[in-house]
Amino acid sequence: MTDSPVTLITGGGSGIGAAVARRLLDSGQRVAVTGRGAERLRGFADELGHPDGLLTMVGNAADYDDIQSAVDRTLKEYGRLDTVVANAGFATHDSVAEGDPAGWTEMVLTNVLGPALLIRASIDALKETRGRIVLVGSVAGFVHGPGNLYGATKWAVTGLAENTRRQVTEFGVGVTLIAPGRVETPFWDSYGSLPPGHLLTADQIADSVVWAVGQPAGVDVNTVVVRPIGQPN
Numbered sequence: 001m002t003d004s005p006v007t008l009i010t011g012g013g014s015g016i017g018a019a020v021a022r023r024l025l026d027s028g029q030r031v032a033v034t035g036r037g038a039e040r041l042r043g044f045a046d047e048l049g050h051p052d053g054l055l056t057m058v059g060n061a062a063d064y065d066d067i068q069s070a071v072d073r074t075l076k077e078y079g080r081l082d083t084v085v086a087n088a089g090f091a092t093h094d095s096v097a098e099g100d101p102a103g104w105t106e107m108v109l110t111n112v113l114g115p116a117l118l119i120r121a122s123i124d125a126l127k128e129t130r131g132r133i134v135l136v137g138s139v140a141g142f143v144h145g146p147g148n149l150y151g152a153t154k155w156a157v158t159g160l161a162e163n164t165r166r167q168v169t170e171f172g173v174g175v176t177l178i179a180p181g182r183v184e185t186p187f188w189d190s191y192g193s194l195p196p197g198h199l200l201t202a203d204q205i206a207d208s209v210v211w212a213v214g215q216p217a218g219v220d221v222n223t224v225v226v227r228p229i230g231q232p233n
Contacts, residue, residue: 011088013040019206032074061088061114081125086115095147111153130172181227
């Protein structure tokens with residue numbers, strides 16, 4: 001167990017992040033997860049039976065001190081860091097012409113600044129293990145939507161993934177952008193209802209993340225777009 005790989009996931013207490021954590025724990029990895037809600041993290045740990053290979057930490061993905069603390073605690077607890085998954089993010093589900101700007105700052109900071117902070121805080125540890133950075137983007141980061149500011153944040157993540165890859169590949173660190181289409185997760189809670197049509201599950205997206213993380217040494221899978229059958233855009 002002491003030599004097993006270690007992954008740090010932001011926003012790991014529910015949805016895609018929690019599904020990735022479960023998959024990695026089942027495969028024998030050790031996993032650290034962060035989230036803003038202590039109760040949600042406790043519930044997740046309770047659900048899994050508090051395994052030895054799980055570390056939960058309350059923190060804001062858009063706060064550099066919180067992220068650096070999470071990286072430091074993970075290294076102190078497990079002695080290494082092989083993968084980081086920038087999963088924390090949310091949408092205000094409104095538009096630039098008609099929406100409420102009150103929620104936009106937090107969304108932009110979480111969705112765009114958050115992944116950048118995680119990269120900055122973890123890169124030295126990832127250089128040592130020749131590890132991997134996984135950014136959870138969105139199909140909305142490839143397809144324009146009318147007035148969609150959330151989509152604009154995910155376009156930024158799409159750019160951040162390739163910009164980061166071009167810098168860190170010389171260090172032996174891989175970068176993978178996972179861009180899901182419509183997924184049945186708590187992402188839609190603030191929207192009021194699930195979108196129409198077939199939706200992917202968080203476990204299906206987790207399969208893509210785990211597949212990317214499990215590539216042979218020297219292989220860098222960079223962009224994975226995953227839509228449910230029937231989603232046209």
